[in-house]
Amino acid sequence: MENLWCVAAVVFQLWMFVVVFLITLPAMFGLSLGVTGVYIQILVKLLEWATVRIQRGQQEQPGVPVPLPTGIIERAEVSMEEEMWELRRSRPIPAKEFALSDVMYFYKKGLESIVDDQVTQRFSSEELASWNLLTRTNQNFQYISLRLTIIWGLGVFVRYCILFPLRITLAIIGLSWLVIGTTLVGFLPESRGKNWLSELVHLTCYRICARGLSATIHYHNKENRPQKGGICVANHTTPIDVVILANDGCYAMVGQIHGGLMGVLQRSMVRTCPHVWFERSEMKDRHAVTSRLRDHVAAKTKLPILIFPEGTCINNTSVMMFKKGSFEIGGTIYPVTIKYDPRFGDAFWNSSKYNMVSYLLRMMTSWAIVVNVWYLPPMTRQDDEDAAQFANRVKSAIAHQGGLLDLAWDGGLKRGKVKDSLKEEQQKMYSSIIVGQNGINPSETNNHATDDQSAFF
Amino acid sequence: MGSSSSNLNTIPNSQELMQETGFSAAHLLRLYERFEFLDKDNKGHLRPEDFEAVQELSTNPIGDIIIGSFFSPGQETVDFPSFVRILAHFRPAEKNRTRDGAQPEPANSSTGKLKFAFQLYDRDRDGKISREELLQVLRAMLEMQVTEEQLESMAERAIQEADLDEDDAISFDEFKKSLEKVNIDHKMSIHFMK
Numbered sequence: 001m002e003n004l005w006c007v008a009a010v011v012f013q014l015w016m017f018v019v020v021f022l023i024t025l026p027a028m029f030g031l032s033l034g035v036t037g038v039y040i041q042i043l044v045k046l047l048e049w050a051t052v053r054i055q056r057g058q059q060e061q062p063g064v065p066v067p068l069p070t071g072i073i074e075r076a077e078v079s080m081e082e083e084m085w086e087l088r089r090s091r092p093i094p095a096k097e098f099a100l101s102d103v104m105y106f107y108k109k110g111l112e113s114i115v116d117d118q119v120t121q122r123f124s125s126e127e128l129a130s131w132n133l134l135t136r137t138n139q140n141f142q143y144i145s146l147r148l149t150i151i152w153g154l155g156v157f158v159r160y161c162i163l164f165p166l167r168i169t170l171a172i173i174g175l176s177w178l179v180i181g182t183t184l185v186g187f188l189p190e191s192r193g194k195n196w197l198s199e200l201v202h203l204t205c206y207r208i209c210a211r212g213l214s215a216t217i218h219y220h221n222k223e224n225r226p227q228k229g230g231i232c233v234a235n236h237t238t239p240i241d242v243v244i245l246a247n248d249g250c251y252a253m254v255g256q257i258h259g260g261l262m263g264v265l266q267r268s269m270v271r272t273c274p275h276v277w278f279e280r281s282e283m284k285d286r287h288a289v290t291s292r293l294r295d296h297v298a299a300k301t302k303l304p305i306l307i308f309p310e311g312t313c314i315n316n317t318s319v320m321m322f323k324k325g326s327f328e329i330g331g332t333i334y335p336v337t338i339k340y341d342p343r344f345g346d347a348f349w350n351s352s353k354y355n356m357v358s359y360l361l362r363m364m365t366s367w368a369i370v371v372n373v374w375y376l377p378p379m380t381r382q383d384d385e386d387a388a389q390f391a392n393r394v395k396s397a398i399a400h401q402g403g404l405l406d407l408a409w410d411g412g413l414k415r416g417k418v419k420d421s422l423k424e425e426q427q428k429m430y431s432s433i434i435v436g437q438n439g440i441n442p443s444e445t446n447n448h449a450t451d452d453q454s455a456f457f
Numbered sequence: 458m459g460s461s462s463s464n465l466n467t468i469p470n471s472q473e474l475m476q477e478t479g480f481s482a483a484h485l486l487r488l489y490e491r492f493e494f495l496d497k498d499n500k501g502h503l504r505p506e507d508f509e510a511v512q513e514l515s516t517n518p519i520g521d522i523i524i525g526s527f528f529s530p531g532q533e534t535v536d537f538p539s540f541v542r543i544l545a546h547f548r549p550a551e552k553n554r555t556r557d558g559a560q561p562e563p564a565n566s567s568t569g570k571l572k573f574a575f576q577l578y579d580r581d582r583d584g585k586i587s588r589e590e591l592l593q594v595l596r597a598m599l600e601m602q603v604t605e606e607q608l609e610s611m612a613e614r615a616i617q618e619a620d621l622d623e624d625d626a627i628s629f630d631e632f633k634k635s636l637e638k639v640n641i642d643h644k645m646s647i648h649f650m651k
Contacts (some may be wrong), residue, residue: 073647083644098611100619100627101636103519103594104574104644110523111547112647113513115491409512422516424601430518431602434611 019169027211028204036216036368040344043367046151047132047343053148073116080105080426084433098434119409122314125346132343134366159365167212167364174208179268181205186271198272199250206246213240214368219248224375226251226334229300231293233326234336235398236308237316238349239356240363241338244371251306252296256280274302290329297331304334309391315348316340318405319398322391332378335394337402341370374401474538478545479565484649488544492537502534503527518598519577526577546573549646568633570645575632585626588612 026033083105133152181201188194210217225248226232232251234241245251254276257266266277276296282288296302309322316339327333340347345366349359363369376397381390392408399406465471465482468489475485493499495507508514508524517523527535527543535543548565563569578586578594591612599608619627619635627635 073649098595098615100578100615100632101574101639101644102598103577104639104641106517106519106598107523107574107577108547108645108647110514110517110520111544113511113517114495114508114523115488115544115647117511117513119512423518423520426516427518427598427600427602431599 015169019166019173023166023170023211024173024208027207036211036214039214040216040368040370043344050133050148050151053145057145057148073112080429081433084430102430102434118407122318122320122407123352124315124350125348126315126317126342132367134345155367159367163214164365167214170208170212171360171364174205174212175265177208178202178205179264182268182272186268194272202246202250202269202273206243209243210247213243213363215240215244215247215371216368217244217247217371217373219373219375221375222248224334224377225249226304226336226375227332228303229297230304230332230334230378231297231326231329232304232306232334232336233309233322233394233398234306234338235316235319235402235404236310236313237338237340238313238347238359238363240347240369241308242306244338244373245306245336248373250303252276252303253306254278254293276305286325290325293326293329297329309395313349313351315350316342316404318407319395319402320407321410322395324387324391327381327387327391327394330381332380333390333394334378335376335398337372337374337376337398337404339372339374339402339404341372344368344370347371372402376401468537470538474541478541479548479551479563480541480545485541487649488541489537492540500534502536503540504534518600519594522577522580522594522597525580526573530582543573544647546570547645547647549648550642565646567641570641571633571636572629574636574641574645575629578627578632585624585628586632587626588616591615591627 022033022035084102133148133155178201181204182198185194185197185201188197232245234245242253250273252273252275253269255266255278257263257277257279266275269275270277274296276292278289278292293305296305307326309326310320311323314320345363345368347363347369354362379390379394379397381387385393396406398404465486468474468485471482471485474480475482480488492503495510496503497507497510505524505528508527509520514520514523527540529539542564545564546569550563550565550567550570564573575586576582578590580590580593592608595608595612603611616625616627619631621631621634622628
């Protein structure tokens with residue numbers, strides 16, 4: 001018995017030594033021993049081999065349904081005008097008239113959306129073109145070969161028994177360091193030294209957490225990094241976005257105060273750094289939120305605010321409507337694009353399917369998280385555009401940089417009803433085609449309702 | 458799509474459905490996953506509310522009419538076989554299909570598609586599109602954009618043009634004649650990915 005305890009103690013000490021000296025300390029100083037880099041390269045080679053093998057296997061077994069990353073139907077991107085013109089081409093009467101066949105255009109569009117619609121596609125994980133040897137992404141991939149299955153089994157062992165405990169340890173160290181560090185620094189009086197120390201604590205903690213997820217982050221265009229007194233906006237895929245961005249700079253976070261562990265973290269963070277936490281009741285009051293954020297931005301010495309204007313997590317294949325509230329505050333906007341590489345792990349948080357804890361567990365048992373972060377040049381609102389147009393301009397820039405689809409749909413309505421104004425737009429378009437100027441002009445309807453309750457997140 | 462892999466055995470009567478509608482096994486599986494996704498409470502059938510949850514459909518001017526076409530008159534639910542049968546109308550027609558006279562007209566032939574489009578107008582299924590039925594569809598597509606008089610004159614023109622036997626309604630044959638130059642197969646087909 002004694003011997004067993006001795007052995008266990010030695011193993012534990014060795015473990016802690018590895019973790020602390022080989023991972024935590026280098027992480028705190030922003031250095032890397034290069035182990036993760038080698039790991040990623042091995043993984044890439046492995047996945048490429050697996051892809052080739054699977055494709056070969058699929059050719060031999062024709063009955064298997066093929067994965068479809070872009071949805072199950074092919075939509076022709078033709079405008080309504082072109083379609084209507086086509087429908088009339090062969091007819092003797094002039095084009096600007098109602099024709100019985102017009103209804104086919106709407107019918108086809110309607111059925112296409114029943115079979116596969118653009119919005120719900122964005123709220124389930126991206127379907128990969130080829131299996132990446134994780135059980136959770138195994139959709140319709142059937143048994144191909146023994147070697148593949150062995151590699152998969154080995155992968156399960158490595159991920160769950162070796163990487164997972166390592167990552168959990170790192171996460172615990174990181175978070176407790178955050179709480180302890182910020183509490184200690186919080187006792188100091190306000191001074192430049194305190195700010196510097198607080199930034200140090202935050203940075204090191206986030207770096208440890210990033211290691212805890214085996215995250216490899218590539219930052220591009222660092223010269224455009226958000227400055228103090230500005231607002232940083234980014235597309236939202238997962239709560240981990242915060243960790244990813246905070247690895248390279250300090251931000252003031254905005255959000256609701258939660259209870260439990262999150263609440264503890266939030267309360268300790270705000271001791272050293274002016275984060276903007278709201279009570280639940282305050283969130284409903286748009287003016288209170290705007291004025292607090294405005295005050296924060298006006299004090300040019302405060303850290304840049306980090307906001308995710310989509311308001312909800314999207315699956316990283318597209319960018320949905322940006323809520324205009326963040327763009328009304330004023331100040332300079334620093335757009336950032338975050339793109340995850342889906343081969344190494346699915347970063348999307350499907351909040352209706354998984355709660356936070358099971359999501360984090362899934363993250364910690366993926367291969368790794370590989371992320372590209374692009375800092376875009378700062379933007380300000382022009383005189384002739386309103387907040388909604390400015391929001392769209394920023395959204396397009398972000399989507400363009402990351403190769404994401406730029407959608408106008410509102411992610412927040414994934415469980416609610418669509419505004420009638422969108423239907424009216426379709427009707428307007430159709431009437432202008434067949435009636436032209438003879439139609440009556442209804443008074444201008446504002447597409448984005450001004451009494452929108454949740455204008456921020 | 459994001460759901461766990463199911464295979465054909467979970468779909469009842471899959472072989473007959475494939476025969477009848479012409480969907481391949483892979484497509485049927487995809488459609489079943491979609492059906493299950495739309496059926497949020499796992500009832501096994503769909504109701505109008507389940508269709509209305511699709512955002513893109515609510516912005517379609519004739520969205521409600523399309524939803525209505527899935528439900529036979531008097532019925533309030535649609536099960537998977539009916540769902541698939543209706544979608545089968547929108548499969549691209551097969552070229553060079555030889556069939557003997559005993560087989561029923563396939564749903565996705567030009568005539569099948571035309572019949573289906575006809576039913577969109579002819580809601581009470583009496584075999585004729587009356588002026589009122591035409592007005593209903595026009596109203597849905599244009600609503601606030603035109604006046605009532607303009608709607609009526611449009612309907613009048615359409616009926617005058619298509620109504621050959623002068624009974625003030627459009628029968629199926631008249632409908633077919635009026636659309637003979639339109640490439641039905643192209644306009645009313647959804648291209649499923651291979």
